[in-house]
Amino acid sequence: MPHQQSSTTAAGGDTELKRALGVPSLVFFGLVYMVPLTIFTTYGIVTQVTGGRVPAAYVVTLLAMVFTARSYARMAAAMPFAGSAYTYTQKSFGAGIGFVAGWALLLDYLFLPMINYLVIGIYLSAAFPMIPAWVFVLTAIGLVTVLNVIGIVSVARANIVIIAAQAIFIVTFAALGISSMTGAGTVDLAAPFTGDGTAPGFDSVMAGAAILCLSFLGFDAVSTLSEEAKEPKRTVPRAIVIATITGGLIYIVLSYLAQLVYPSNDFADVDSGALDVMAAAGGEFLTIFFTAAYVAGACGSALTSQASVSRILFAMGRDGVLPKSFFGRLSPRFHTPVLATLCVGVVSLLALAVDLGFISEMVSFGALIAFSAVNLSVIKHFIIDEKHRGGDAILSSLVLPGIGFCLTLWLWTSLSPRTLLIGVIWLLLGVAYLAFVTRGFRRPTPMLDLTE
Numbered sequence: 001m002p003h004q005q006s007s008t009t010a011a012g013g014d015t016e017l018k019r020a021l022g023v024p025s026l027v028f029f030g031l032v033y034m035v036p037l038t039i040f041t042t043y044g045i046v047t048q049v050t051g052g053r054v055p056a057a058y059v060v061t062l063l064a065m066v067f068t069a070r071s072y073a074r075m076a077a078a079m080p081f082a083g084s085a086y087t088y089t090q091k092s093f094g095a096g097i098g099f100v101a102g103w104a105l106l107l108d109y110l111f112l113p114m115i116n117y118l119v120i121g122i123y124l125s126a127a128f129p130m131i132p133a134w135v136f137v138l139t140a141i142g143l144v145t146v147l148n149v150i151g152i153v154s155v156a157r158a159n160i161v162i163i164a165a166q167a168i169f170i171v172t173f174a175a176l177g178i179s180s181m182t183g184a185g186t187v188d189l190a191a192p193f194t195g196d197g198t199a200p201g202f203d204s205v206m207a208g209a210a211i212l213c214l215s216f217l218g219f220d221a222v223s224t225l226s227e228e229a230k231e232p233k234r235t236v237p238r239a240i241v242i243a244t245i246t247g248g249l250i251y252i253v254l255s256y257l258a259q260l261v262y263p264s265n266d267f268a269d270v271d272s273g274a275l276d277v278m279a280a281a282g283g284e285f286l287t288i289f290f291t292a293a294y295v296a297g298a299c300g301s302a303l304t305s306q307a308s309v310s311r312i313l314f315a316m317g318r319d320g321v322l323p324k325s326f327f328g329r330l331s332p333r334f335h336t337p338v339l340a341t342l343c344v345g346v347v348s349l350l351a352l353a354v355d356l357g358f359i360s361e362m363v364s365f366g367a368l369i370a371f372s373a374v375n376l377s378v379i380k381h382f383i384i385d386e387k388h389r390g391g392d393a394i395l396s397s398l399v400l401p402g403i404g405f406c407l408t409l410w411l412w413t414s415l416s417p418r419t420l421l422i423g424v425i426w427l428l429l430g431v432a433y434l435a436f437v438t439r440g441f442r443r444p445t446p447m448l449d450l451t452e
Contacts, residue, residue: 021228021229021230021235022229022230022235023235023238023239023242026222026229026235026236026239026243027222027239027242027243027246029221029222029239029243030218030219030221030222030239030240030242030243030244030247031243031246031247031250032163033217033218033219033221034215034216034217034218034219034243034244034247035163035166035297035301036166036167036170036247036250036251036254037166037169037170037293037294037297038214038215038251039054039058039215039251039254039255039258040258040274040277040290040294041115041119041214041215041356041360042211042212042214042356042357042360043255043258043273043274043277044265044267044269044270044271044272044273044274044276045211045270045271045273045356045357045360046208046211046212047259047265047267047273048198048199048265048267048270049199049204049207049208049211050195050199050204050205050207050208051195051196051197051198051199051200051204051265052191052192052195052196052198052199052259052263052264052265053192053193053194053195053199053204053205053208054192054208054212054255054258054259055192055193055252055255055256055259056192056193056195056205057205057206057208057209057211057212058209058212058215058248058251058252058255059252060205060206060209060411061209061210061212061213061215061216061248061411062244062245062248062249062251062252063407064209064213064371064404064407064408064410064411065213065216065219065244065248065371066241066244066245066248067375067400067401067403067404067407068371068374068375068404068407068408069219069220069240069241069243069244069245070241070400070401070404071374071375071377071378071400071401071404072084072085072219072220072223072240072374073236073237073238073240073241074237074378074382074396074397074401075088075374075377075378075381076220076222076223076236076237076240077233077234077236077237078381078382079091079381084220084223084370085101085105085220085370085371085373085374086098086101086102086105086370088373088374088377088381089101089102089373089374089376089377090102090447091377091381092376092377092380092381092385093373093376093377093380094445095444095445095447096434096441096445097373098445099430099434099445099446100427100430100431100434101369101370101373103426103427103430103433103434104365104366104369104370104423104426104427104430105366105369105370106312106366107362107363107365107366107423107426108217108363108366108367108370109305109308109309109312110309110344110347111359111362111363111366112217112301112305112309112363113144113302113305113306113309113344113348114347114348114350114351114354114359115214115356115359115360115363116140116298116299116301116302116305117137117140117141117144117302117348117351118137118351118354118356118359119271119294119295119298119356120136120137120140120295120298120299120302121133121134121135121136121137121140121351122269122271122272122356123272123275123291123294123295123298124136124291124295126269126272126275126291127288127291134352137351137352138352140299140302141345141348141349141351142345144299144302144303144306144345145306145341145342145344145345147303148303148306148307148310148336148341149331149334149336149338149341149342150334150336162293162296162297162300165292165293165296166293166297169289169290169293170254172282172286172289173254173257173278173281173282173286173290174257176281176282176286177257177258177260177261177281177282178257180261180280180281180282181260181261187260188263189260191259191260191263192255192256192259192260196263196264196265198265203414206410206411206414207414207415207416209411209414210361210364210368210411210412210414210415211357211360211361211364211415212251212364213364213367213368213371213411214360214363214364214367215247215251216244216247216248216367217363217367219240219243219244219247220240222236222239222240222243223236223240258274258277258281261277261280261281262276262277262280262281264276271355271356271357274290274294275287275290275291278290306341306344306345306348307341309344310336310337310340310341310343310344311337311340313327313337313340313343313344314327314328314329314330314337314340317329317337317340319446319447320437320446321437321446321447326339326343327339327340327343358418358419361415361416361419362419362422362423364411364415364419365412365415365419365420365423366423368408368409368411368412368415369412369423369427371404371408372405372408372409372412375401375402375404375405375408376401376405378397378401379397379398379401379402379405382396382397383397383398
């Protein structure tokens with residue numbers, strides 16, 4: 001999602017974004033995208049997958065993300081353009097490979113609204129058990145789609161309130177959680193890392209870590225503020241790395257505390273396993289507070305993520321990558337891409353037929369493809385194209401991104417066979433579609449507009 005601002009420079013008549021953001025502001029922006037409560041999206045699922053070792057899985061994911069964030073930082077300094085992973089891959093490896101990377105990212109964009117709709121249904125149904133989850137899912141899809149059609153897509157102020165509420169919730173959860181443990185007798189402080197024995201071995205930790213990659217979606221959003229940052233080639237890369245490490249540490253601490261509060265993987269409903277944690281930490285009060293904060297965040301995220309992907313599809317239709325007559329049209333009345341928005345709403349109906357674990361893994365699949373591509377882009381750009389040599393260059397532009405690539409590849413192969421199969425099918429469809437629009441690769445590869 002682009003960050004737009006109307007600030008202009010005083011000199012001359014040209015409109016230019018004001019360079020006013022330092023590292024702290026950029027880091028905060030990145031943390032806003034990496035919503036702290038996202039750890040509870042797949043908390044129950046990952047707890048069962050890892051045998052009660054969610055913090056251990058987050059440590060593995062964070063390790064991979066630190067190397068990857070560093071690669072994003074290198075590329076953001078070298079190529080301060082919008083488009084992130086797609087742009088870096090396209091400019092490093094050429095239009096064809098860039099198209100495939102963008103196609104993988106498109107999978108993320110399509111599935112992100114779906115995750116929000118699904119968790120809205122799960123948690124509201126848990127709060128109001130007399131109403132089926134599908135009722136809430138359909139209502140949310142209908143409401144958000146209508147709002148996006150008529151053009152109500154600016155939720156910046158609401159998002160600030162939502163983030164503030166989540167920050168207050170985290171402090172409350174920590175206080176009540178620690179209080180509940182002090183009167184609970186003996187607490188095994190090592191349990192969140194040693195596990196409960198239900199899923200032994202390191203492979204289960206890797207499987208959980210692969211799912212948790214979705215928690216780190218958005219750390220690279222800092223790169224979209226390059227035109228508003230002071231000394232962007234220095235501040236933006238630093239902010240990307242700091243936001244990633246800070247967000248990862250928050251995830252580790254929260255999940256560690258959650259597993260101490262509720263040291264079990266026996267949930268009333270694994271998809272809403274976080275509710276069992278809240279009940280153990282603070283009873284009905286904390287459960288209601290969590291549900292309100294979490295559902296509000298999911299609604300805001302659904303609104304912005306559907307608006308973003310609708311405009312990506314519109315841009316691709318306008319540029320002829322997708323059928324222009326359908327995707328490349330704006331409503332004369334609302335001046336919004338109505339057909340593209342409705343298309344995203346229809347795709348989101350899959351939330352009625354698939355489970356949370358599958359959707360989460362599919363988002364992680366697309367993210368890991370992008371992360372791998374950025375790590376390789378550093379090697380291609382600096383070592384091969386720019387011909388950087390010497391010990392420092394080999395370490396900085398070959399060894400470290402190489403480690404990042406190996407870690408992301410390891411996480412990618414730790415996803416479930418079902419996810420890998422469907423993900424590979426999606427990539428093959430992208431290659432087939434590219435062959436179609438380029439008439440058997442005889443025409444230039446179209447550029448994807450993923451700047452939303």
